[in-house]
Amino acid sequence: xxxxxxxxxxxxxxxxxxxxxxxxxxxxxxxxxxxxxxxxxxxxxxxxxxxxxxxxxxxxxxxxxxxxxxxxxxxxxxxxxxxxxxxxxxxxxxxxxxxxxxxxxxxxxxxxxxxxxxxxxxxxxxxxxxxxxxxxxxxxxxxxxxxxxxxxxxxxxxxxxxxxxxxxxxxxxxxxxxxxxxxxxxxxxxxxxxxxxxxxxxxxxxxxxxxxxxxxxxxxxxxxxxxxxxxxxxxxxxxxxxxxxxxxxxxxxxxxxxxxxxxxxxxxxxxxxxxxxxxxxxxxxxxxxxxxxxxxxxxxxxxxxxxxxxxxxxxxxxxxxxxxxxxxxxxxxxxxxxxxxxxxxxxxxxxxxxxxxxxxxxxxxxxxxxxxxxxxxxxxxxxxxxxxxxxxxxxxxxxxxxxxxxxxxxxxxxxxxxxxx
Amino acid sequence: xxxxxxxxxxxxxxxxxxxxxxxxxxxxxxxxxxxxxxxxxxxxxxxxxxxxxxxxxxxxxxxxxxxxxxxxxxxxxxxxxxxxxxxxxxxxxxxxxxxxxxxxxxxxxxxxxxxxxxxxxxxxxxxxxxxxxxxxxxxxxxxxxxxxxxxxxxxxxxxxxxxxxxxxxxxxxxxxxxxxxxxxxxxxxxxxxxxxxxxxxxxxxxxxxxxxxxxxxxxxxxxxxxxxxxxxxxxxxxxxxxxxxxxxxxxxxxxxxxxxxxxxxxxxxxxxxxxxxxxxxxxxxxxxxxxxxxxxxxxxxxxxxxxxxxxxxxxxxxxxxxxxx
Numbered sequence: 222x223x224x225x226x227x228x229x230x231x232x233x234x235x236x237x238x239x240x241x242x243x244x245x246x247x248x249x250x251x252x253x254x255x256x257x258x259x260x261x262x263x264x265x266x267x268x269x270x271x272x273x274x275x276x277x278x279x280x281x282x283x284x285x286x287x288x289x290x291x292x293x294x295x296x297x298x299x300x301x302x303x304x305x306x307x308x309x310x311x312x313x314x315x316x317x318x319x320x321x322x323x324x325x326x327x328x329x330x331x332x333x334x335x336x337x338x339x340x341x342x343x344x345x346x347x348x349x350x351x352x353x354x355x356x357x358x359x360x361x362x363x364x365x366x367x368x369x370x371x372x373x374x375x376x377x378x379x380x381x382x383x384x385x386x387x388x389x390x391x392x393x394x395x396x397x398x399x400x401x402x403x404x405x406x407x408x409x410x411x412x413x414x415x416x417x418x419x420x421x422x423x424x425x426x427x428x429x430x431x432x433x434x435x436x437x438x439x440x441x442x443x444x445x446x447x448x449x450x451x452x453x454x455x456x457x458x459x460x461x462x463x464x465x466x467x468x469x470x471x472x473x474x475x476x477x478x479x480x481x482x483x484x485x486x487x488x489x490x491x492x493x494x495x496x497x498x499x500x501x502x503x504x505x506x507x508x509x510x511x512x513x514x515x516x517x518x519x520x521x522x523x524x525x526x527x528x529x530x531x532x533x534x535x536x537x538x539x540x541x542x543x544x545x546x547x548x549x550x551x552x553x554x555x556x557x558x559x560x561x562x563x564x565x566x567x568x569x570x571x572x573x574x575x576x577x578x579x580x581x582x583x584x585x586x587x588x589x590x591x592x593x594x595x596x597x598x599x600x601x602x603x604x605x606x607x608x609x610x611x612x613x614x615x616x617x618x619x620x621x622x623x624x625x626x627x628x629x630x631x632x633x634x635x636x637x638x639x640x641x642x
Numbered sequence: 643x644x645x646x647x648x649x650x651x652x653x654x655x656x657x658x659x660x661x662x663x664x665x666x667x668x669x670x671x672x673x674x675x676x677x678x679x680x681x682x683x684x685x686x687x688x689x690x691x692x693x694x695x696x697x698x699x700x701x702x703x704x705x706x707x708x709x710x711x712x713x714x715x716x717x718x719x720x721x722x723x724x725x726x727x728x729x730x731x732x733x734x735x736x737x738x739x740x741x742x743x744x745x746x747x748x749x750x751x752x753x754x755x756x757x758x759x760x761x762x763x764x765x766x767x768x769x770x771x772x773x774x775x776x777x778x779x780x781x782x783x784x785x786x787x788x789x790x791x792x793x794x795x796x797x798x799x800x801x802x803x804x805x806x807x808x809x810x811x812x813x814x815x816x817x818x819x820x821x822x823x824x825x826x827x828x829x830x831x832x833x834x835x836x837x838x839x840x841x842x843x844x845x846x847x848x849x850x851x852x853x854x855x856x857x858x859x860x861x862x863x864x865x866x867x868x869x870x871x872x873x874x875x876x877x878x879x880x881x882x883x884x885x886x887x888x889x890x891x892x893x894x895x896x897x898x899x900x901x902x903x904x905x906x907x908x909x910x911x912x913x914x915x916x917x918x919x920x921x922x923x924x925x926x927x928x929x930x931x932x933x934x935x936x937x938x939x940x941x942x943x944x945x946x947x948x949x950x951x952x953x954x955x956x957x958x959x960x961x962x963x964x965x966x967x
Contacts, residue, residue, distance in 0.1 A: 468903035
């Protein structure tokens, strides 16, 4: 018992010390700025350049997994210390942090409002509060929606493989479900889609309102027919065992990618890198990208915000401004494929001409830019990130054969109501 | 508990020695009297900061509507506790915790006992085997959980692959309550069986050998000797391991958390229908996903009460059985 206690005390001490080291400080006269990020923002080279041109600034990147990042940031904001000077806020959770905006610097104080026209209007709005008076974060990338499919598996199922032909198969999600039936009839041992959860999320991201009212942030999941339709469409595919019932982007998902055990998956721009990493070189050229059923939508993309507890808000703002500027967004797109959230950049001829050789030379610049043009961003309520997962687990119950779609829906509504309180 | 007992023992030992030599200087008398307290003070200081203070503060938080980021939203008295008692998810988590505790602890301690008996028979290269059984315990729990989570994979897991040879259909280890409990318990057993076996082994080695000799002369079988001599002789150690396993088992977190692929996605409900959500996982969900720190603190305090209750039961058992001897 005491050994475990000593262990936990030691662990706590280490954490406290680590947190203590986290704050920015001025060593050898330089201003130290830390960047709290998750996954790959593509900033490595940019940061080196920035340090070379600003000799008084030293930048440190901290990368953790996104979910851990959000939880950590919440505790750091609550504790009043330990947060990085610049933190990334993902689109799915920014509304939650917007409710605690007094913990962040209003970037308008440093002139952020002058930058407004760089971004797509909806992207700018997502990063602000109080009708645009409070600038919480500057937009980085966005997650306009596409759909990825395995050419070889489509061929085996007697479906077309050309991306324009494939796009014609599914103008709507109902058509997509029909293709799933055809696919399963021909090749019953391969799953048509990785998980019903992403289908659901994609459908919902194509509507302007989801769980909460854009007008007054009130909870409307029960009365919003679009939520129910999205759930039923995804649940129907799941109930027919046409999904892999996988946890999105998990280890199992990676294994399934490598084994080629599912044929389609929803593809926000940033997912291309994940698919490539999971499926590996052996699957090069087998995956392709096309337009998603139901038109454009946005899933993901982030913002850079400056917590108030930092010592150098002005320098932090300057860095965030530079990292999100059009020239840098264009470079990041070319290096990582993260889609710029600024129309001037994604309409740029060079960006539009970009192809992705791993995905059978798909014209990703054009596909995602077109999707970005037509997208209607979903309003995210303050408690969106709390309510959303409830419907995800409900779909998993359907996929696992534990519940009927109707029962799962009823239980999800009950739990969601609880989470929305 | 153990520390306090040691402290009184040391203190009385010291006072006995000082009363033997009454002519010593006052300073050394003071020294003998208070040094033990000084020596153990750091423990209580650290305990006060990292143990007692959070405990009291958690109780305070549990009486408030407390949001993780925004802090105190007002005093609500016992409202969180009232909510908790009517919360089906809490009772589900309590059931899971107790079920996982029983499923992992009972076979674990029995296996440890058997393992210790084998090690006690003077195997060739005993140091190697003894170090070997401890190995699972020194491997990071995260690594163990990741490997086991893959073993128990639904589509490409090795356990389902092996079961296929004996004609068992693939099991979705995360979908069914009993299957998930079995898988998580396996992880716990893997980690702690060797550790407990070594404790038993240490106790077994202090059992006087002449007892076995006379039993052999009387014609007792090995089996009989084990249950009639070995087990009764190491009873205090068995009770110690029961207590530590109880505390560890009721606070189960890392194994079920990492077994749930949703945990990485901060969707940590311990299964699609909370099949293996323990109390600590439920506390984590409330506190760090839903940011309801007040309610999470309430769950934490109820967990403390549960551990306390089970510990008291164990403690009474210890005293009763020790009193018999």
